[in-house]
Amino acid sequence: MSTQQHADAPAATHKYDPNFTQNVIDTCGPNTSPRFKQIFASAVRHLHDFTREVDLTPEEWLEGVNFFNEVGKTWAESNGKRNEMHRMCDLVGLESLVTEIANYVETEDPNYAPTSAAILGPFWSPNAPWRQLGDSIIQDAHEGQVTYMHGVVRDLVTHEPIPNVTFDMWQASSNGKYDFQDPAHTDNNLRGKFKTDDKGEYRLYCLRPTAYSLPTDGPSYKFLQAVDRHPMRPAHIHLMVTHDAYKPVVTQIYPKDDPWLATDTVFAVKDDLVVDFNPIKNHPPTGEHTGPGGPATRELELNIVLAPKGMAANNADPVEKK
Amino acid sequence: MSTQQHADAPAATHKYDPNFTQNVIDTCGPNTSPRFKQIFASAVRHLHDFTREVDLTPEEWLEGVNFFNEVGKTWAESNGKRNEMHRMCDLVGLESLVTEIANYVETEDPNYAPTSAAILGPFWSPNAPWRQLGDSIIQDAHEGQVTYMHGVVRDLVTHEPIPNVTFDMWQASSNGKYDFQDPAHTDNNLRGKFKTDDKGEYRLYCLRPTAYSLPTDGPSYKFLQAVDRHPMRPAHIHLMVTHDAYKPVVTQIYPKDDPWLATDTVFAVKDDLVVDFNPIKNHPPTGEHTGPGGPATRELELNIVLAPKGMAANNADPVEKK
Numbered sequence: 169m170s171t172q173q174h175a176d177a178p179a180a181t182h183k184y185d186p187n188f189t190q191n192v193i194d195t196c197g198p199n200t201s202p203r204f205k206q207i208f209a210s211a212v213r214h215l216h217d218f219t220r221e222v223d224l225t226p227e228e229w230l231e232g233v234n235f236f237n238e239v240g241k242t243w244a245e246s247n248g249k250r251n252e253m254h255r256m257c258d259l260v261g262l263e264s265l266v267t268e269i270a271n272y273v274e275t276e277d278p279n280y281a282p283t284s285a286a287i288l289g290p291f292w293s294p295n296a297p298w299r300q301l302g303d304s305i306i307q308d309a310h311e312g313q314v315t316y317m318h319g320v321v322r323d324l325v326t327h328e329p330i331p332n333v334t335f336d337m338w339q340a341s342s343n344g345k346y347d348f349q350d351p352a353h354t355d356n357n358l359r360g361k362f363k364t365d366d367k368g369e370y371r372l373y374c375l376r377p378t379a380y381s382l383p384t385d386g387p388s389y390k391f392l393q394a395v396d397r398h399p400m401r402p403a404h405i406h407l408m409v410t411h412d413a414y415k416p417v418v419t420q421i422y423p424k425d426d427p428w429l430a431t432d433t434v435f436a437v438k439d440d441l442v443v444d445f446n447p448i449k450n451h452p453p454t455g456e457h458t459g460p461g462g463p464a465t466r467e468l469e470l471n472i473v474l475a476p477k478g479m480a481a482n483n484a485d486p487v488e489k490k
Numbered sequence: 491m492s493t494q495q496h497a498d499a500p501a502a503t504h505k506y507d508p509n510f511t512q513n514v515i516d517t518c519g520p521n522t523s524p525r526f527k528q529i530f531a532s533a534v535r536h537l538h539d540f541t542r543e544v545d546l547t548p549e550e551w552l553e554g555v556n557f558f559n560e561v562g563k564t565w566a567e568s569n570g571k572r573n574e575m576h577r578m579c580d581l582v583g584l585e586s587l588v589t590e591i592a593n594y595v596e597t598e599d600p601n602y603a604p605t606s607a608a609i610l611g612p613f614w615s616p617n618a619p620w621r622q623l624g625d626s627i628i629q630d631a632h633e634g635q636v637t638y639m640h641g642v643v644r645d646l647v648t649h650e651p652i653p654n655v656t657f658d659m660w661q662a663s664s665n666g667k668y669d670f671q672d673p674a675h676t677d678n679n680l681r682g683k684f685k686t687d688d689k690g691e692y693r694l695y696c697l698r699p700t701a702y703s704l705p706t707d708g709p710s711y712k713f714l715q716a717v718d719r720h721p722m723r724p725a726h727i728h729l730m731v732t733h734d735a736y737k738p739v740v741t742q743i744y745p746k747d748d749p750w751l752a753t754d755t756v757f758a759v760k761d762d763l764v765v766d767f768n769p770i771k772n773h774p775p776t777g778e779h780t781g782p783g784g785p786a787t788r789e790l791e792l793n794i795v796l797a798p799k800g801m802a803a804n805n806a807d808p809v810e811k812k
Contacts (some may be wrong), residue, residue, distance in 0.1 A: 240562010
């Protein structure tokens with residue numbers, strides 16, 4: 169029961185035991201990893217400060233205990249398919265914040281920055297098929313607008329196009345469901361991996377995306393009701409753009425006229441990720457779309473900027489940082 | 491996407507989006523209860539500050555997601571009998587802190603304060619039997635020391651004894667297990683409720699308590715290993731002392747010579763709760779102990795001080811406080 173104040177700890181500004189929080193932190197044994205100890209100390213300090221700040225009552229605390237037990241129960245009962253704790257983190261902005269931190273790059277030219285990151289979400293697949301430039305990712309019938317999507321991937325520093333970039337994308341269908349969620353979809357419907365050509369270009373057919381609702385049952389929806397919020401995500405396409413020599417970009421893009429942009433329930437919208445789906449003017453050299461939905465009616469030009477690996481980035485040595 | 495800083499929010503002292511946290515807080519709809527909004531805002535602010543403070547990586551965040559899903563799974567798979575989230579809160583001092591806050595009373599005489607509170611823990615029973623003054627709570631065989639426990643319950647303000655107080659107590663047996671946990675115990679072994687007499691006195695037989703370990707499996711034990719901590723609680727007896735006209739005292743008492751006092755893994759020890767189990771000198775008027783273990787060898791005198799209801803206490807109107 170140490171009574172010394174920790175050098176880094178701010179002086180207590182409350183009426184409760186001033187040594188309590190530091191005593192909890194100081195219980196870490198000598199075999200705690202330095203990084204775990206750093207995370208534990210900060211988490212305990214903020215948890216206790218929160219508790220004292222709102223004078224959390226025993227009844228409120230027990231309500232929280234029950235809530236988080238239910239969150240894990242939802243995960244267990246779905247055999248891990250419904251990751252309710254992941255969703256809860258999204259609903260309070262945590263995944264979006266972690267994503268911002270992981271992708272933070274200091275750039276010298278404020279007008280030329282790497283493409284912003286957005287959350288990965290629970291629907292990426294490591295098994296998406298490789299497709300040829302100009303191919304379509306649309307395998308099944310839909311009620312959406314076929315879109316010709318194309319652009320160039322460039323180097324943040326040299327502004328030169330980057331060949332051989334992996335352009336991995338996935339999206340929900342016009343009913344708001346991913347192939348994982350809808351038995352009516354064939355495997356890998358609306359997923360595909362492409363490689364940029366010698367000019368750093370990619371081109372493919374996809375759907376103009378459709379806004380959808382998160383599940384309206386379970387603990388996460390109870391939470392949304394408690395804070396009087398809607399469960400909608402704006403329409404979006406997921407992207408994972410990677411190359412061995414560059415920092416990967418995992419992101420999402422959103423149609424400019426989507427009504428849920430300003431209130432995305434998982435806080436993943438960034439200004440440079442909002443794009444125009446225009447009436448089509450150009451076509452790929454491989455020809456018009458012949459799959460479900462027929463010829464394309466929309467066109468999306470999206471250029472991507474990647475930062476070379478080794479540029480000032482976060483988490484190079486997290487233990488030393490603080 | 492409001493860009494205004496909240497009046498109460500401290501200016502951002504980090505390099506990340508300075509409006510992100512306030513934007514998340516501002517999503518609360520008009521039907522959010524004021525108290526829930528207060529708790530949500532403080533929780534989000536501290537969660538985000540923690541995340542930025544340690545530059546939490548996506549991998550670390552996902553490890554946390556998995557951990558808390560496992561916590562809820564443990565609860566679900568035990569049909570709610572093993573409340574792992576409750577235990578996790580205890581291991582980081584949260585239940586102890588909530589207990590301190592709920593029982594905070596400003597007293598004018600620093601030498602005469604209400605008996606300190608300690609956490610309720612998961613083993614209280616609403617069905618403990620009423621017993622007569624001088625009775626024993628020991629029903630089953632044990633290897634502990636039979637103790638004559640007695641004392642007076644007094645009023646914080648008048649210092650007068652309080653008759654008709656309910657003195658509810660429970661403890662683990664000498665094998666470290668409560669009746670709930672051990673099929674070899676009869677129901678309500680080592681539990682009992684007593685009423686103080688006209689002189690505010692209670693008296694009973696119990697065991698000198700035995701230190702025990704929390705479970706050494708499951709997520710909570712994984713956490714203890716990560717922070718290199720032992721799973722021991724000091725020996726203790728649980729008390730719940732109540733009377734309609736007084737603030738209830740839920741607490742625990744600990745033998746002075748217990749080796750785990752300074753490092754109680756749930757942070758429930760307070761100085762005034764550490765007591766002496768002396769060689770026996772007095773006996774109750776109802777006579778010597780005749781149950782399992784035979785005559786008492788130890789004596790514990792414990793006096794209790796209750797604060798009248800209505801004295802300055804926390805949480806009278808939590809919404810208005812902040």
